[in-house]
Amino acid sequence: MNYAWELKKFVSSQYIYSGVRIALAIVFPSIILAYFGLLKDYFLFPLGTSFVGLTDMAGPFFRRRNALILAIMSFLVVAFAASASQEILPLLYLEIIVFGMFFSMIGVYGQRLAAVGGLTLVVFSIFIDGQLSHGSIVKDLSIFGAGCIWFLLIFLVVSKIQPYKLAGQMIGENYLQLAEYLQIKAKFYNKDANFDELYREVIAKQVVIKNLQEETREVVFKTRTIVNESTTTSRLLMLMFLNSIDFYEKLFTSDQDYRKVHEGFDDSEILNKIQSFLLLLSEEITNIGISLQSGIKTSPLHAFEAEMQEVYEQYFDLRNRELTADTLENFMALRLILARINDVTDDVKTIYKVFSQDLKNAKSLSTGLDLNKFVPKQERLNFSVLLTNISLKSSHFRHAVRITTALLLGYTISRLNFLGIGHSYWILITVIAIMRPSYSTTKYRNLLRLYGTGLGAVAAYVILIYIKNDTILLTLLLTAMILCFSLLKEKYAWAVFFMTLYIFIAFNFLNPGNVNLLFYDRILDTVIAGIIAFTVSYFVLPVWEHTQNVNLMRKSANANILYFNTVMEKFSSDAIDDEQYRIRRKDAIISLANLSDNFQRMLSDPKNQQKKLETVHQFVTTSHLMTAYTASLAQYSNSENRFPEIDTESWTRKITAELQRTLALLNQEEQDESIIQDSRLKPEDLVTELLEQRKSEITENEFYDIRDPNRITRLTELNNISEILELIYDVVHEQRKVIEHYRKIT
Numbered sequence: 001m002n003y004a005w006e007l008k009k010f011v012s013s014q015y016i017y018s019g020v021r022i023a024l025a026i027v028f029p030s031i032i033l034a035y036f037g038l039l040k041d042y043f044l045f046p047l048g049t050s051f052v053g054l055t056d057m058a059g060p061f062f063r064r065r066n067a068l069i070l071a072i073m074s075f076l077v078v079a080f081a082a083s084a085s086q087e088i089l090p091l092l093y094l095e096i097i098v099f100g101m102f103f104s105m106i107g108v109y110g111q112r113l114a115a116v117g118g119l120t121l122v123v124f125s126i127f128i129d130g131q132l133s134h135g136s137i138v139k140d141l142s143i144f145g146a147g148c149i150w151f152l153l154i155f156l157v158v159s160k161i162q163p164y165k166l167a168g169q170m171i172g173e174n175y176l177q178l179a180e181y182l183q184i185k186a187k188f189y190n191k192d193a194n195f196d197e198l199y200r201e202v203i204a205k206q207v208v209i210k211n212l213q214e215e216t217r218e219v220v221f222k223t224r225t226i227v228n229e230s231t232t233t234s235r236l237l238m239l240m241f242l243n244s245i246d247f248y249e250k251l252f253t254s255d256q257d258y259r260k261v262h263e264g265f266d267d268s269e270i271l272n273k274i275q276s277f278l279l280l281l282s283e284e285i286t287n288i289g290i291s292l293q294s295g296i297k298t299s300p301l302h303a304f305e306a307e308m309q310e311v312y313e314q315y316f317d318l319r320n321r322e323l324t325a326d327t328l329e330n331f332m333a334l335r336l337i338l339a340r341i342n343d344v345t346d347d348v349k350t351i352y353k354v355f356s357q358d359l360k361n362a363k364s365l366s367t368g369l370d371l372n373k374f375v376p377k378q379e380r381l382n383f384s385v386l387l388t389n390i391s392l393k394s395s396h397f398r399h400a401v402r403i404t405t406a407l408l409l410g411y412t413i414s415r416l417n418f419l420g421i422g423h424s425y426w427i428l429i430t431v432i433a434i435m436r437p438s439y440s441t442t443k444y445r446n447l448l449r450l451y452g453t454g455l456g457a458v459a460a461y462v463i464l465i466y467i468k469n470d471t472i473l474l475t476l477l478l479t480a481m482i483l484c485f486s487l488l489k490e491k492y493a494w495a496v497f498f499m500t501l502y503i504f505i506a507f508n509f510l511n512p513g514n515v516n517l518l519f520y521d522r523i524l525d526t527v528i529a530g531i532i533a534f535t536v537s538y539f540v541l542p543v544w545e546h547t548q549n550v551n552l553m554r555k556s557a558n559a560n561i562l563y564f565n566t567v568m569e570k571f572s573s574d575a576i577d578d579e580q581y582r583i584r585r586k587d588a589i590i591s592l593a594n595l596s597d598n599f600q601r602m603l604s605d606p607k608n609q610q611k612k613l614e615t616v617h618q619f620v621t622t623s624h625l626m627t628a629y630t631a632s633l634a635q636y637s638n639s640e641n642r643f644p645e646i647d648t649e650s651w652t653r654k655i656t657a658e659l660q661r662t663l664a665l666l667n668q669e670e671q672d673e674s675i676i677q678d679s680r681l682k683p684e685d686l687v688t689e690l691l692e693q694r695k696s697e698i699t700e701n702e703f704y705d706i707r708d709p710n711r712i713t714r715l716t717e718l719n720n721i722s723e724i725l726e727l728i729y730d731v732v733h734e735q736r737k738v739i740e741h742y743r744k745i746t
Helices: 003-011 014-035 044-054 061-084 089-109 111-129 137-161 165-187 195-221 232-252 258-265 270-294 304-322 328-355 359-363 383-388 395-414 425-434 439-466 470-487 492-510 515-539 545-572 578-602 613-637 648-666 673-678 687-699 714-744
Strands: none
Touching (some): 003 014, 014 044, 014 470, 044 061, 044 111, 044 137, 061 089, 061 111, 089 383, 089 395, 165 195, 165 232, 195 232, 232 328, 232 578, 232 613, 258 270, 258 328, 304 328, 328 687, 395 425, 425 439, 425 515, 439 578, 470 492, 492 515, 545 613, 545 648, 578 613, 613 714, 648 673, 648 714
8 A cells, every 4th residue: 555645645635625624613713712711601612613514515515505504594493492491301302303303304305404404413412411501592502603604604715715626626536536446457357366356346436436426426517617617627627527437437348257368368477467557557547636636737657658558569479479269269358458458548648638737628628418417316495305205114204213212212311310421412412423324324333433432532531641731732632623524424433533532632621630520421421322323223113225125226227228228229320419328327327336335235234134135246246247348338339330240239139128027027027028039039140250260360370460559350349249248148137037036035
């Protein structure tokens, strides 16, 4: 691992940028208040700043601004309600039920409002306890509200000064993820590669890339300054993002029959050379990503075009020595692998040209796409959507019931005097932080929370025992804050570690000398909250991942049918426009990622809820291969050449029919006899005859040493198209058998 690069990735990322902004927004007013001896009385000011800051998720400016305003209004409403009813126990319980259900349910409108709802419940939990209040509701709410508005003002100013910063950082992160994806793909050329494990890594990384691309689409395609303005920066960012999507497709298409490749070339050095070159390209992509995040220009790190030429020379030398009629097909496969890698290399070269701020390229950008069609759909703020989800069939409603139940249990336990709980709101906050709609995610976050809190509490205890210098403690407080807010999304356990650290230090400033009590309260409250969260998630209206399998498999199969047909139509017609193709490609990749993500979460469910696990895994794997092979086929459909030697019509009918049979099984429908007959068609290709003819020529020593990296024989292309179509059919046929078995399992 290159630790210097890892540090650069982190330092230039949107997470550290956001973390620094929130931390400074909290610390600067706190320092001023502490200087005048007012921090203890005005502690609600930085508290309000921190909570509003945590609701600020990446996205278009207007959505972020509106969410912050909504968060401030929600915070003040629940803070007033909790403060006004602290002495009226029945009313408090009623508020827990009403607020718990409502602010959990607003997650139906997307992750942004889910975050607002969760933080609103955290604010409610703090004010319900009353320990941070000072008697006057008006004064407390004024101080707290001022802190909230303070962060909103900072957000507005920073967004005005740096309108492109977030987009650049997110696009840069896309390239960093693509670099990691390329590193995984390089491992397939390792002599001792574990293909099953590598495919799991590939699928997991595809989920990450899919989620990041969805978030970036929303930012780039919904940011007015990027879509509408004709500045070089806006056009450059748009072009760099579109290039990253196309680049991902080319990496996605590089799937091969790796076992066959290793059988043919494990005894040579060519596969090691290919692996080394792919790792070199991944370094170039990482360099581009870091530069985009940092907002600076960059240039290539290596002479990668010359390195690509060396790979070709090694291939040509090997071909001259070992090409025979028996090895012809192996060399055809290897030749196409090199062609794909060469395409990727050309893309990296183009990306560097664009990123060097080539004004001519940037100003000529015109996508011709309806960008709104590529943005993730979000539920509109329509009250009927909320009402529709008030049903046990709704996962959002079931989650709201679980959250509310857990809050009621947590609050009741916090009032048990014999436990000696000093900071009762910590139980409620921890419950809210841990619990998620799925049991698997809740279980995972529960463990991370326990680890982070335990280690953070021990570290904070040692620091506060041995360090008495306020300047050092303040520096540690600021550092811990920045790291906490920066790591909250990606490294939850570490975020909790640093959160615990800065909470201890902050409370020590407010009430010096209570380290032992603070340590006891924090550990006890976290353990109690963890037990509550686990118990409620398991027993109260749980949503197990296996219940989503059929629906997600159906969506993936349907998306693959549309994607495959669009690609095949492009072989015989120019009528399919680029926008439709891109939409079908996006839908297929997203459906695959959602299915894969659900399967990964299913692995964390209890064993008795991991129903038909192996069969689902087989379906995920075949779906991945189907989508990847279709993407490989698309490279030829974009060619100006036509391939009449391939019976594309019969192949389309045959593969589509097999996919429709799978879809019928998933829908529990009767299979149409005509579809069954289509699935048994035998395409009449001419490729086999041409291949045999070429083998005869080689046997008769008719061979020419032509070393042109850009020259690929038509027979090589025809053979690869034929092999891809056969692979697609084999995969979808196997997938149908998988679903037949899935239906038979009780």
